[in-house]
Amino acid sequence: MVAVADTVTSPSHAPVPRFPDMNFTHAPNELVLDRYTIQRGIGMGGFGEVYFAISKAGKEVALKRIQRNLDVELRGVSHCLNLKHNHLVSLHDVCRDQEDQAWVVMEYVDGPNLREVFNQHDAASTEPTGLPMQEIKRWFQGMAAGVDHLHGAGLVHRDLKPGNLFDDNGVIKVGDYGLSKFISASHRGGHTESVGTFHYMAPEIGRGQYGREIDIYAMGVMLFEMLTGRTPFDGETPQEIIIKHLSAQPDLSSVPTPYRNCIASCLEKDPSLRPSDVGSMMAMLPWENAPGVYYYASTANEADAREAVSSQVRADNERVNQATAKANAASQQSPNPIPPVTLRNPSPEEPIARAVRNSFYDLNQWWRNLERSPGSKFVIVIAAAMILLINTHWLLPMLSLVGIFYVPYYIIRHMVLQISDPDTVASSGPDSSVNHYAQQHAGQFTSAVNRDLNRPTSIPTKPPSKAQVQQMLRQSLSTRSRITQAAEWTTSGMISLIVAATLLLITSVIGLRNTTISPMALSPYVWMACVVWIGSFGLLGLGKAWESSEGEGLVRRLTSAFLGAGVGVVAYLLADALMVPMDMGLGRDIDATSLPVSFYQSSGVPKAAAMMAHFALLFGLLRMWKPVDPLRRARLSLWAVAVAVVGEWVVHQIIPVPQPAGMLIAGGIIVMTQMSAPWVKADSVATLRAMKV
Ligand SMILES: Nc1ncnc2c1ncn2[C@@H]1O[C@H](COP(=O)(O)OP(=O)(O)OP(=O)(O)O)[C@@H](O)[C@H]1O
Numbered sequence: 001m002v003a004v005a006d007t008v009t010s011p012s013h014a015p016v017p018r019f020p021d022m023n024f025t026h027a028p029n030e031l032v033l034d035r036y037t038i039q040r041g042i043g044m045g046g047f048g049e050v051y052f053a054i055s056k057a058g059k060e061v062a063l064k065r066i067q068r069n070l071d072v073e074l075r076g077v078s079h080c081l082n083l084k085h086n087h088l089v090s091l092h093d094v095c096r097d098q099e100d101q102a103w104v105v106m107e108y109v110d111g112p113n114l115r116e117v118f119n120q121h122d123a124a125s126t127e128p129t130g131l132p133m134q135e136i137k138r139w140f141q142g143m144a145a146g147v148d149h150l151h152g153a154g155l156v157h158r159d160l161k162p163g164n165l166f167d168d169n170g171v172i173k174v175g176d177y178g179l180s181k182f183i184s185a186s187h188r189g190g191h192t193e194s195v196g197t198f199h200y201m202a203p204e205i206g207r208g209q210y211g212r213e214i215d216i217y218a219m220g221v222m223l224f225e226m227l228t229g230r231t232p233f234d235g236e237t238p239q240e241i242i243i244k245h246l247s248a249q250p251d252l253s254s255v256p257t258p259y260r261n262c263i264a265s266c267l268e269k270d271p272s273l274r275p276s277d278v279g280s281m282m283a284m285l286p287w288e289n290a291p292g293v294y295y296y297a298s299t300a301n302e303a304d305a306r307e308a309v310s311s312q313v314r315a316d317n318e319r320v321n322q323a324t325a326k327a328n329a330a331s332q333q334s335p336n337p338i339p340p341v342t343l344r345n346p347s348p349e350e351p352i353a354r355a356v357r358n359s360f361y362d363l364n365q366w367w368r369n370l371e372r373s374p375g376s377k378f379v380i381v382i383a384a385a386m387i388l389l390i391n392t393h394w395l396l397p398m399l400s401l402v403g404i405f406y407v408p409y410y411i412i413r414h415m416v417l418q419i420s421d422p423d424t425v426a427s428s429g430p431d432s433s434v435n436h437y438a439q440q441h442a443g444q445f446t447s448a449v450n451r452d453l454n455r456p457t458s459i460p461t462k463p464p465s466k467a468q469v470q471q472m473l474r475q476s477l478s479t480r481s482r483i484t485q486a487a488e489w490t491t492s493g494m495i496s497l498i499v500a501a502t503l504l505l506i507t508s509v510i511g512l513r514n515t516t517i518s519p520m521a522l523s524p525y526v527w528m529a530c531v532v533w534i535g536s537f538g539l540l541g542l543g544k545a546w547e548s549s550e551g552e553g554l555v556r557r558l559t560s561a562f563l564g565a566g567v568g569v570v571a572y573l574l575a576d577a578l579m580v581p582m583d584m585g586l587g588r589d590i591d592a593t594s595l596p597v598s599f600y601q602s603s604g605v606p607k608a609a610a611m612m613a614h615f616a617l618l619f620g621l622l623r624m625w626k627p628v629d630p631l632r633r634a635r636l637s638l639w640a641v642a643v644a645v646v647g648e649w650v651v652h653q654i655i656p657v658p659q660p661a662g663m664l665i666a667g668g669i670i671v672m673t674q675m676s677a678p679w680v681k682a683d684s685v686a687t688l689r690a691m692k693v
Pocket residue numbers: 018042043044045046047048049050062064089106107108109110113159163164175176197
């Protein structure tokens with residue numbers, strides 16, 4: 001053994017040794033595995049020593065030298081090499097040296113691990129306190145994204161704990177995944193195994209069950225620790241801690257209320273009672289998703305998950321996770337399981353977009369792992385730039401062409417999926433806002449119910465009534481900030497703009513199929529599309545403002561009528577500007593001469609007042625805001641469209657407007673608002689009701 005840490009001549013950017021007193025097997029400047037020069041020892045864990053080393057090409061790596069007596073199945077560990085994710089510490093290689101010593105080569109993470117952050121925080125305070133909320137969110141969301149990716153790939157971490165979470169220049173990364181599975185557990189432990197390791201171990205580990213629920217349990221423990229500065233089950237010895245895991249109930253009194261339900265659920269002794277996946281767990285927290293982060297759901301994205309791993313990995317996981325399958329089968333038979341709130345991304349990523357994204361990711365990974373000197377890398381960049389420049393004459397037109405076809409296809413696909421997706425908690429916006437909705441509804445609902453019933457843990461008795469569920473959902477909606485609401489409104493508005501453009505295309509293609517296309521022929525269609533969009537944008541705004549309560553009917557009708565009047569004015573002005581003939585269809589039902597002069601010209605053409613009155617009556621009479629309510633029964637109800645069209649016809653009998661434009665506008669507004677407005681699917685509500693909270 002050589003004491004190395006204090007004799008290191010490490011590069012200036014290398015961090016200060018964390019364990020200066022430790023004895024490491026390898027000394028600085030020693031070449032291992034024929035290509036890595038040891039710089040210094042970083043630390044020792046349950047599996048062996050970890051070194052900071054530099055490859056021949058100058059790349060920084062962390063080398064884990066597995067303890068000699070451990071029985072390592074390297075073939076198994078190598079499966080983890082397939083996993084690439086922003087929130088996972090990359091495993092570069094797993095190999096043996098000439099002495100048959102096993103090594104794991106991985107990405108070197110410069111920043112501290114969460115254990116070190118906890119220690120620093122503890123040192124600064126006299127009694128245990130939680131980390132700042134922003135930090136908790138950052139660490140936890142990063143961990144969740146990494147663990148979710150592992151689970152999606154069919155892997156269970158098995159050793160989640162603060163020491164395995166790293167802060168890599170602001171990006172939280174999960175390390176050490178998969179290793180414990182391939183290293184014979186019976187040999188693990190050694191002199192470095194600390195009591196700390198046992199704080200995060202789920203009770204079923206003792207029975208040899210290693211489903212992903214053990215990771216959920218560990219995440220629950222860590223969330224508890226981040227919030228309170230203590231672990232839920234503590235003790236002097238491993239045995240004491242294990243007994244508490246097996247039998248004691250966590251004391252959640254020091255945990256802030258919005259997090260209690262989630263933690264209580266994660267710390268259930270019975271794995272089948274825990275959230276079934278990371279997405280369900282995150283949905284129970286009062287947080288929005290980090291931008292661009294989506295979670296696999298237990299059932300929803302299995303197809304995507306399968307794509308993420310090779311068949312070899314799956315075969316291996318099947319073998320290793322048989323115990324998990326048994327546990328899950330048992331859980332299905334167990335009485336009264338709490339159904340997981342599985343809320344999913346409504347539109348699986350478009351295949352071409354995914355392929356492009358993956359290619360960029362692979363390119364990026366290849367570049368980062370490329371063992372070339374900075375000089376040769378520079379030459380490669382210049383060569384690539386030259387090749388691109390020389391080919392711009394055909395590349396640019398081709399890209400534009402792809403854009404012209406691909407962008408509309410992408411948008412339409414996205415919209416169609418939003419409507420047809422059976423399990424969606426729908427939203428008008430991009431995926432992030434869907435997840436946001438899902439989280440708001442599920443997470444805040446459950447915590448709100450518990451708050452309401454003054455019940456901190458999740459031991460249920462009676463499911464809430466439908467009215468209670470609705471009230472809870474509205475309550476949860478009311479907690480959202482104005483800025484969030486405004487952002488959602490704008491997103492809905494953008495979606496409805498696209499729907500309006502699509503409607504314009506469809507109606508004009510049908511309407512003008514036998515006519516020569518001219519600006520004059522096109523103008524009524526453009527006019528209708530504009531009016532429909534303005535009407536639905538206004539309604540979406542009302543819907544957003546009113547979504548958190550049932551509201552007072554008369555006030556809403558009056559407000560809605562005002563909005564209708566505004567739509568009427570805009571319709572009138574636009575018709576004037578676009579020179580749309582406004583006398584079409586007017587004489588069909590009512591003789592123009594019998595119309596009031598203040599509303600109509602002598603030719604029967606409606607004045608602004610007629611348009612205002614018509615749409616005000618329509619909007620007030622039909623309660624047009626109803627199709628925008630996120631708790632409406634169906635996302636797109638054709639009944640609502642039919643009612644709007646018939647209602648408009650009835651109003652037309654009293655205050656005529658051009659037809660069939662009037663009916664098309666009324667129907668169009670209802671179609672567009674329903675397609676663009678967020679919606680909580682009835683089944684999701686039923687699932688929430690079924691939760692015995
Ligand atoms: N990829 C890495 N980059 C930088 N430091 C690392 C890396 N992996 C591990 N370390 C550090 O090396 C030390 C030992 O890590 P190791 O994972 O072996 O032990 P552990 O997490 O304490 O225990 P266990 O082996 O039970 O997971 C820790 O201080 C850890 O922060």
